[in-house]
Amino acid sequence: xxxxxxxxxxxxxxxxxxxxxxxxxxxxxxxxxxxxxxxxxxxxxxxxxxxxxxxxxxxxxxxxxxxxxxxxxxxx
Numbered sequence: 324x325x326x327x328x329x330x331x332x333x334x335x336x337x338x339x340x341x342x343x344x345x346x347x348x349x350x351x352x353x354x355x356x357x358x359x360x361x362x363x364x365x366x367x368x369x370x371x372x373x374x375x376x377x378x379x380x381x382x383x384x385x386x387x388x389x390x391x392x393x394x395x396x397x398x399x
Contacts (some may be wrong), residue, residue, distance in 0.1 A: 336388055340381050347377035 351374040355367050 333388055337385065340385050340388075343381050344378065347374055347381070350374070350377075 351370050354370040355363055358366050
């Protein structure tokens, strides 16, 4: 694969990760928006844990992509 094609694919994947990050935050906010009191507290805890897992997964994938790109650069 040419460097241009690899860079284009990585850029696309990074944009998808940005979208996943936005979606995770949107899901978190929408899951607690209209709640109050105990309902809010219960839902917020679960939603926060779900958000943190999603953000962790995105960060790990981003690190894999960026790290792989750096390894490819060092070979040339």
